[in-house]
Amino acid sequence: xxxxxxxxADTEPFRRELLxxxxxxxxxxxxxxxxxxxxxxxxxxxxxxxxGRSSVRTWLYQIATxxxxxxxxxxxxxxxxxxxxxxxxxxxxxPEGAGTEVxxxxxxxxxxxxxxxxxPAAIVTAREGLRLALIASLQFLSPRQRAILVLRDVLAxxxxxxxxxxxxxxxxxxxxxxxARTRLKELAPAADQIAEPTESQARALLDQYIAAFENADAxxxxxxxxxxxxxxxxxxxxxxxxRRTCVPFLRNYVLGSPGDWRMLATxxxxxxxxxAYTRDQHGNYQAYGICVLTVTGQxxxxxxxxxxxxxxxLFESWLDPASPWPSPFEGRGRx
Numbered sequence: 394x395x396x397x398x399x400x401x402a403d404t405e406p407f408r409r410e411l412l413x414x415x416x417x418x419x420x421x422x423x424x425x426x427x428x429x430x431x432x433x434x435x436x437x438x439x440x441x442x443x444x445g446r447s448s449v450r451t452w453l454y455q456i457a458t459x460x461x462x463x464x465x466x467x468x469x470x471x472x473x474x475x476x477x478x479x480x481x482x483x484x485x486x487x488p489e490g491a492g493t494e495v496x497x498x499x500x501x502x503x504x505x506x507x508x509x510x511x512x513p514a515a516i517v518t519a520r521e522g523l524r525l526a527l528i529a530s531l532q533f534l535s536p537r538q539r540a541i542l543v544l545r546d547v548l549a550x551x552x553x554x555x556x557x558x559x560x561x562x563x564x565x566x567x568x569x570x571x572x573a574r575t576r577l578k579e580l581a582p583a584a585d586q587i588a589e590p591t592e593s594q595a596r597a598l599l600d601q602y603i604a605a606f607e608n609a610d611a612x613x614x615x616x617x618x619x620x621x622x623x624x625x626x627x628x629x630x631x632x633x634x635x636r637r638t639c640v641p642f643l644r645n646y647v648l649g650s651p652g653d654w655r656m657l658a659t660x661x662x663x664x665x666x667x668x669a670y671t672r673d674q675h676g677n678y679q680a681y682g683i684c685v686l687t688v689t690g691q692x693x694x695x696x697x698x699x700x701x702x703x704x705x706x707l708f709e710s711w712l713d714p715a716s717p718w719p720s721p722f723e724g725r726g727r728x
Contacts, residue, residue, distance in 0.1 A: 400440045403449045404433065411457050413506040413523060417543050418461040420471030420532050422501040422707065428464060432457040447554070454550070455558040458540050465536040471498040473529055473697070474625045480634040484641035491630035498529055498627075500661040500685050500699055504711040507663075520663025522547040525685060525697060528662065530580040538573040545570050590690045598688045599665035603656045606669075611644040619692045626698040639696075654681075659708055661685045668708045669698070680705035 411432060415425035435456050443452060472495055481488075507520060521527075531539050540559065544550045545566070552570075556563045590598070598617065605613035618636045624643070625632040633639045648654075649671075655678050656667040666685045670678040680702035687695035 396440075400437055403440075404436060404453060407450050407453050408433070409506065409509060411453060413501075414454065414543065414548065415457055415461055416501050416506055417522070417528060417531060417547065418458070418536075418539060419464065420528055421496075421499045422505070423499065423703070424464065425501075428457065428460050431460055435460070447557070451550070451554055451558070454544070454548070458544065458558055462536050462540060465539075469496050470532040471496050471529075472532065473498050474627055474630050474632040475623075476529075476532075477630050478632075480623070480638075481631050482635075482638060484638045485645070486631065486642075488626070488629045488631040488642065488646060491628050495628070495630075497699070497701075498525070498532065499701070499704065500525060500666065500683050500697070502708050502711040503660040503663060505707075523662045525662045525664065526687070530577055533580055534573050534576060538569050538576070541566055541569045542573040542577065546574070590688050594690050595665045595688050598693060599658055599667065599686060602665075602684075602686060602693065603658060603667055606648065606654045606656060606667075607652070609648040609651045609653065611640055611648060614643055614648075615640045617693050619689070619694050622692075622694055622696070624696045624698070626696075626700065628700060656684070657709075657712060659683075659712060661708070664688070668705055668712070670705070683708055 408429065412422075412425055412429050415428040415432075416422050419425050419428065432453060436453060443449075447455075474491070477491065477495070501523065503520065503523075506523060531543070534542065537559070541555060544555045544558065545552065550558075552563045552566045556566045559566070601613065601617055604610070605617065615636060618639060620636050621634070622636050622639055623632065623634045624639045626647075633642050653672045655670045655672070659666050659668055661683060662685060664685050664687060666683055669681040669684055671681045673679050682698060682700040682702065683704045684696060684698045686693055687697075
């Protein structure tokens with residue numbers, strides 16, 4: 394029998410970063426949780442035979458990465474509405490849903506996947522490697538290219554170790570990495586193209602966004618959105634670009650009346666986010682999903698709203714109980 398105490402001591406410190414790694418690979422935080430559980434089960438079963446030829450961390454990443462590759466061979470890539478069609482240009486267009494066959498990308502709670510570290514630089518670096526734009530772009534790489542790019546460029550494993558993890562040669566790793574980097578540059582905006590806001594600016598924009606939604610204030614949202622803002626709202630396939638198109642969509646199909654929405658501030662993928670609830674016909678608030686904002690110092694560039702109640706349950710479990718944000722349910726029913 395493996396030494397349980399020794400196994401836990403050796404492997405548990407890496408659980409959170411392995412979850413982040415599996416999320417980058419799979420694009421689903423729920424699938425990543427399952428894969429990490431499977432990784433630890435496999436590691437436990439083979440722990441007695443671990444000879445220390447690599448570090449425990451490298452060994453766990455080898456198990457997790459190959460597990461992800463096996464899973465990715467069985468399923469289609471995770472997508473966003475912008476992967477399916479061109480943006481809708483008609484402000485009065487009725488949004489269309491996508492079929493159930495679409496596998497949607499998911500956001501991830503920062504508290505779940507960022508390192509438990511006192512080093513601010515380590516946290517910033519980790520969040521940059523989890524931005525939704527990057528996770529979405531990674532889905533366009535082949536699974537093997539994705540694994541190599543993440544292991545080399547995000548996690549900084551040496552090419553020799555990556556080759557051993559994947560059962561290939563160092564030359565093959567370097568070749569695949571070059572192709573992956575080239576493809577990623579075509580897909581993802583460069584960091585210097587996005588004017589990062591200060592933490593206080595991002596917090597203020599999130600505050601204002603939540604207030605505008607809860608008050609059904611389309612004019613306030615119009616002031617917050619940049620001229621080239623976009624909105625994606627899976628499982629709707631229709632998405633909108635440009636403030637003049639986004640605002641009518643929000644006003645006509647989303648906002649409703651004051652009090653129809655309640656939101657809790659949080660963060661996802663290193664970005665400001667909100668856990669959203671909608672009021673039903675009985676006056677009770679029901680879980681809706683997660684809204685993730687891409688913001689600059691000048692306003693909101695992108696809204697991605699994921700209508701998935703299961704994500705609400707997940708995010709709620711990671712909300713800080715000591716958070717100064719007020720509960721949206723004070724004095725109101727909730728079921």
